[in-house]
Amino acid sequence: MTTNGKLVHLKIRRQDGPSSDSYVEEFEVPYRPSMNIISALMEIRKNPVNKDGKETSPVQWESVCLEEVCGACSILVNGKPRQACSTLIDSLEQPIHLAPLKTFSCERDLIVNRKQMFDALMKVKAWIDIDGTHDLGPGPRLAEEDRQWAYELSKCMTCGLCFEACPNVNDRSTFIGPAPLSQVRLFNTHPTGKMQASKRLESIMIEGGITSCGNSGNCAEVCPKEIPLTHSIAAMNKSTTAYSFKRFFVK
Amino acid sequence: MKSDRTFFWRKLHSISGLIPIGVFLFVHFAINYTAFYGAETYNQAAAMMGSLPFRYAMEIGIIFIPLLFHGIYGIYIAREAKNNISAYKYEKNWYFYFQRVSGILVFLFLVWHVGTTRIPAAFGAEVNFDMVASLVANPVYLFFYIVGILMTTYHFSNGFRTMLITWGITVNRKSQNFGKVIGVILFIVLSGIGLTAIFAFVS
Structure with missing residues (x-):
């Protein structure tokens, strides 16, 4: 299947289980034009033999949509957090270092447990209440x-x-x-979501909420969807500040 | 939930950097700058400050308590960060990292600064031109002053920029860029005033 015998050199940080020690294993997989990280990992799955010619377990990773809309295949590529699906092999320097994200706990190889993000979305009520006990009709x-x-x-x-x-x-x-704070801005902008705006603001005005942002701005730099996270956070600073005065003096 | 006062304390920490600490910094730098016009002018200005009414109440309420609060709570905030400048060399990440480094250095500088000026004064030494001149005659102490002044002006200028974000004043890209321009101007002007003043004490 190789087009010209060229190989892709991968150095992958692996971990057999949540409490195991991590180690690095090297692989060489046949190159094809326009490969992405996922297709390189698929080559390992097809033929799980490492660079030394020894048979090994195939590298585990997570991915769903393969078009940068699901967010499941986040990994570190050459030390930078990227989506494995939209990161093309041709754009990278070799050997390509792959590693699981460090902020989350590792489940196995490149798979991490992202539960804390979904918990955060629950905390900030990142949804819109649409149903009551009866039909509420169309919203504004x-x-x-x-x-x-x-x-x-x-x-x-x-x-x-x-x-x-x-x-x-x-x-x-x-x-x-950062992302849950931007979601508060999104749902507080929605005309129906706005009806629970103060609850969402309260949820980010506690310890670990919006005041824990230190304005490093890294979030917006790495966001693969180019979401203006820093501006969203600043907008929420404005809303929470205004709300805090309202809560103290008026409400 | 009700007893969570994080939002209040964090906002107080943010505003305390400008009022009263920033205002005090402006006054302090202005007084220092009089040394540029000569020892006599400086001694007059220092004596004027020393003879202000409610001096001790103002020193404690406007200077010492806010500085201790801002410094100690600031160190607690800085400890929450896992600095990652080596992996993410972005402009604002540098500012973030350096804000924490400068904060800690300013804290150490102020311990030394108070220890070499206010503490001797409390034991009867007179705060005047000669007191500072004899300190900066030592090149090591002069170096402490130069570093201390630059760390202070950086911390204040960058803190002013981020404060505009923290209070939701600069929200979009344009205004945040404008905030940065204000920060850079503050840093240059304050550093110029501070360094001119300290070199006025070097004979």
Whole structure:
């Protein structure tokens, strides 16, 4: 199947289980034009033999959509957090170092446990209440002007790259992470979601909430969907500040 | 939930860097700058500050308590970060990292600075031109001052930039760039004033 006998050299940080030690294993897989990281990993799965010619277990990874909308295949490629599906082999220097994200706990090889992100989305109520005990009818419409930028925020796929790059998301800190703060902005902009706006603001005004952001700006730099996370966080700073005064003086 | 006062303390930490600490910094730098006009002008300015009414109440309430709060809570905040500048060499990540480094260095500088000026003053030494001049006559101490001044002006200028974000004043790209321009101007102007002042004490 090789086009010209060229090989792709991979150095992969592996781990057999959640509590095992990690180790690096090297592989060489046949090159094809326009390969991405996933197709290189598929070659290992097809023929799980490492660079030394020894048979090994195939490298485990997670991926679903293969078109950068699901967020499942986040890994470190040459030390940078990327989506494995949209990272092309031709754009990389070899050997290509692959490793699981460090912010999350490793399940096996390149698979990490992303539960803390989904927990954070639950905490900030990143949904819209639509049903009561009876039909509430259609909600108000969103102005086209707002829809345009809100749509950009809705592209978040909870991939975790912003969590990985943020210096304040780690085991010493309780910070819920950049993406959930942007989701509060999204759902508080939605005309129906707005009806629970104060609840969402309250949920990020506690320890580990919006005040844990240190403005390093890494989140927006690494976001594969180019979501303006830093501006979303600043907008939430504005909303929470205004709300705190309202809560103290008026409400 | 009700007893969680994190938001209040963090906002207080943010604003305390400007009011009263930043305001005090401006006054302090202005007084120092009078040394540029000569020892006599400086001694007059220092004596004027020393004879302000409610001096001890103001020193404690406007300077010492806010500085200790900002410094100690700041170190607690800095400890939450796992700095990752080696993997993410982005401009704002450098500012973030250096904000924490400068904060800790300023804290150490101030311990030394208070220890070599206010503590002797409390034991009867007179705060005047000669006091500072004899300190900076030692090149090591002069070096401490230069580093201390630059760390302070950086920490204040960058802190001012991020404070505009923290309070939701600069939200979009354009205004955040504008915030950065203000920060750079503050850093250059304050550093110029601070360094001019300290070199005025070097004979």
